[in-house]
Amino acid sequence: MSKAQPLKNYRILDLSRIWAGPYCTKLLADMGAEVIKLESLRVYDSHRGPVSPAPGIAAYPDSDPGPEPWNRNGWFNCLHMSKYGITLELTEAKGRQVFEELVSISDAVIENFRQGSLARLGYDYETLRRIRPDLIYASMPAFGNSGPWQNYVAYGIGQEQLSGMAHMTGYANDGPMKSGINHGDPITGSHAAGVLLAALRYRRRTGKGMFVDVSQQESAVALIGGEVLAYQMTGQEPERRGNHSPWFAPHNAYPCAGADRWVTIAVTNNDQWRQLAEVIGRPELADNPQYADNAARLENQRELDRIIGEWAADRDLWDITRQLQERGIPAGPVLRGPDLLENEHYTERGTFNYVDHPQAGPKWYQGFAWRMSATPGQVHWPSPTLGQHNRQIYRELLGLTDGDIDRLEEGGVIGTKPTGSRII
Amino acid sequence: MPGLLEGVKVIDLTHYFAGPYCAKLLATLGAEVIKVERPGGGDPLRHFPPFANPRQPGESGAWFLYLNTAKKSLTLDLKTDQGRAIILELARSADILVENFAPGTMAKLGLDYPALRRENPALVMTSISNYGQTGPYRDWKASxxxxxxxxxxxxxxGEPEQPPLKEGAPLAQLGAGQNAFVATMTALLHAEDSGEGQHIDLAIAEYATNVLENALMQYSYSGREFTRVGNRGYGRAAWGIYPCQDGFVGIIAGPDQNWPEVANIMEREELADARFASRQGRLLNADEVDALMLPWLLEHDKVDIFKAGQEHGLGFSFVAEMRDILEMEQLTARDYFVSLEHPVAGTLQYPGPPISPESGDIASWVYRRAPLLAEHCLEILGGLGYSAAEVERLHAEGVI
Structure with a gap:
């Protein structure tokens, strides 16, 4: 704890689940914000996985869910480091009282329930700001808090489709393709984190809180905005081009020696093209009018792909990459899981964090999203087990006695064992 | 009305996608962003097609117009002593400097963090680069x-038997840009608390690793590798993109308790078979489930399928094309699009705020069209005390 924590003065009550909201508060917790993640024992964060998982589901250490699988799932454990984990039933009178006390000492509340869910519990923005007048309340349902679709639900995978991302992704002459992740989630989470910080700064200067309306869909459309303008200019929908670029050629992934090993190459100017022609042993192609400038290369890129593909086919991925980089050609490997954790560059930069979790053991995790020279990110503790910090938070922040806390436990208002498992 | 970041001054030395998106988010929240471009061509992204006005491509490229709203443009040759001096002068009164040159370039220009810090110890410097400011791949070229x-x-x-696939949109760069916005806001809060500025090092490749989520976790936890599974969700069935009558839809058939609704919606009792009731059961019988759903899907339109699912509590979606997005009833009802007039590109509908902060006395979002190249030279240099004659001289010398 030698270095300062830039966000240490901010307390965020986090009711969000799955990925979008938790990614937002991960970015903030990594920078020292005091994030209190609140879950229900009946409906805990479904990223913890099922109470009784079927084989092959989720990510458990050595594929073994163990006696408390909800505390052993990597999907959850990669997103909640340095957050406090508490449970509370907002449907119980005692739980409501505790919740309102928590709100009164929090700077911001963030939630990504289905639109209106928290309002039905009696906790819309207007209610909560009576408890805490300068509260910042970030609400992030799928389609925002107004409009004809406001009650609809959508997950990250759906946002890739509804935002237009999927439409422009896919192999040439084939259908749209989803990504290997759900881009909609971290995109929304990151936008929300930045705007939340801007709102906290504004409050510090003016004393005023505010409501922050997040539509996950609008947040995702923001990342393809240029294509929305392009369509208005040309009347043409974006084409699915596989790994080709609308702007440069050659531009593709080429198979190398070994099973499922690929090198990506993107030539963006004539100098790089001249260098590439030499590396692949075809210097005469550099000035061939079919390939001499970018427009010609775009026109004839299938033939270029064939030539480059033949050259790469029986070569080692890393040899090729080094050779191309020495010549200043944008190129690099398609990295897989094991490659990432063993990669020399990521190892030297400390890209991934190695964190010991009480029920999962020591594991590698995604690290900090950026480096800061004066206030670097820190891992203070692993992702909390369900209700792990109940006693600490309720005693230290709310001043409850051990007896009060025992009674909340006996009444089922808080606890550490799930009483339900509603899983997406 | 002012925006949330009214009064924050940003020097924007970025180009292409990642840096400009970071600075766009700052600008459209109300910060004053001075985009510094090289004399002559400006930001190379200006020359990426398509163009609204092919006779003036440098002022009407789609992605440039989108990523540079609400900024001011100053041209400056950073390799000249005068150019460098002007950046240092600007830095004295700025809060933030964002750049995405190749690592080492700012040092060569005499504008690295120690140099900037001497002018302004509270300055936040945000550097976005391909692989970061350190490490063996620091100088690698990348797209x-x-x-x-x-x-x-x-x-x-992508598909297991086909090549690994990139996204159609530059999501690694734009995602890195938005995370740089969060990093910059974090450092700004700290600088205002403590008077201490700092240097942020954000790598685009690391952004990609940061959002790997389940794929990295599966390997880290169990040693099993994630592979390509095409349009089927990993470890799931009836969870992905399917063809329909007029395009493609997303069938997101969960949670389990909602699955019986799928049989109702699609009017296929066979789908209510007990074998398909659990996520695991659907996965074991994925082909059969798909075959039972397809006939109904192919007879219905995407928006109707989307709404049928939603009305039954299922998070169905559809693959929106650009024309669907521009006409989407939800977006128009929320006044999402903003109409901006540009002297060269004309009037276009711009995607609006990714997020709306709502407070009575601030604008949720500040919109202005992207600047013409060098449009604000006089205003910005005048603000530093340069006379019109001095600005003219800088122009004649090729500095601006």
Whole structure:
């Protein structure tokens, strides 16, 4: 704890689940914000996985869910480091009282329930700001808090489709393709984190809180905005081009020696093209009018792909990459899981964090999203087990006695064992 | 009305996608962003097609117009002593400097963090680069595809028997840009608390690793590798993109308790079979489930399928094309699009705020069209005390 924590003065009550909201508060917790993640024992964060998982589901250490699988799932454990984990039933009178006390000492509340869910519990923005007048309340349902679709639900995978991302992704002459992740989630989470910080700064200067309306869909459309303008200019929908670029050629992934090993190459100017022609042993192609400038290369890129593909086919991925980089050609490997954790560059930069979790053991995790020279990110503790910090938070922040806390436990208002498992 | 970041001054030395998106978010929240471009061509992204006005391509490229709203443009040759001096002068009263040159370039220009800090110890300097400011790949050349691949995302996108696939949109760069916005806001809060500025090092390739989520966790936890699974959700069935009558839809058939609704919606009792009741059961019988759903899907339109699912509590979606997005009833009801007039590009509908902060006395979002190249030279240099004659001299000398 030698270095300062830039966000240490901010307390965020986090009711969000799955990925979008938790990614937002991960970015903030990594920078020292005091994030209190609140879950229900009946409906805990479904990223913890099922109470009784079927084989092959989720990510458990050595594929073994163990006696408390909800505390052993990597999907959850990669997103909640340095957050406090508490449970509370907002449907119980005692739980409501505790919740309102928590709100009164929090700077911001963030939630990504289905639109209106928290309002039905009696906790819309207007209610909560009576408890805490300068509260910042970030609400992030799928389609925002107004409009004809406001009650609809959508997950990250759906946002890739509804935002237009999927439409422009896919192999040439084939259908749209989803990504290997759900881009909609971290995109929304990151936008929300930045705007939340801007709102906290504004409050510090003016004393005023505010409501922050997040539509996950609008947040995702923001990342393809240029294509929305392009369509208005040309009347043409974006084409699915596989790994080709609308702007440069050659531009593709080429198979190398070994099973499922690929090198990506993107030539963006004539100098790089001249260098590439030499590396692949075809210097005469550099000035061939079919390939001499970018427009010609775009026109004839299938033939270029064939030539480059033949050259790469029986070569080692890393040899090729080094050779191309020495010549200043944008190129690099398609990295897989094991490659990432063993990669020399990521190892030297400390890209991934190695964190010991009480029920999962020591594991590698995604690290900090950026480096800061004066206030670097820190891992203070692993992702909390369900209700792990109940006693600490309720005693230290709310001043409850051990007896009060025992009674909340006996009444089922808080606890550490799930009483339900509603899983997406 | 002012925006949330009214009064914050940003020097924007960025180009292409990642840096400009970071600075766009700052600008449209109300910060004053001075985009510094090289004399002559400006930001190379200005020359990326398509163009609204092909006779003036440098002022009407789609992605440039989108990523540079609400900024001011100052041209400056950073390799000249005068150019460098002007940046240092600007830095004295700025809060933030964002740049995405290749690592080492700012040092060569005499504008690295120690130099900037001497002018302004509270300045936040945000550097966005391909692989970061340190490490063995620091000087590697890269484009979007190389970074998407190096971050592990490409390996898990696409069909198992086909090549790994990149996204159509430059999501690694734009995602890195938005995270740089969060990093910058974090450092700004700290600088205002403590008077201490700092240097942020954000790598685009690391952004990709940061959002790998389940794929990285599965390997880290169990040693099993994620692979490409095409349009089927990993470890799931009836969870992905399917063809329909007029395009493609997303069938997202969960949670389990909602699955029986799928049989109702699609009017196929066979789908209510007990074998398909659990996520695991659907996965074991994925082909059969798909075959039972397809006939109904192919007879219905995407928006109707989407709404049928939603009305039954299922998070169905559809693959929106650009025309669907521009006409989407939800977006128009929320006044999402903003109409901006540009002297060269004309009037276009711009995607609006990714997020709306709502407070009575601030604008949720500040919109202005992207600047013409060098449009604000006089205003910005005048603000530093340069006379019109001095600005004219700088122009004649090629500094601006």
């Amino acid at each position: 979007e595809i190389n970074l998407y691949a190096a971050g592990g995302l490409m390996n898990i996108t």
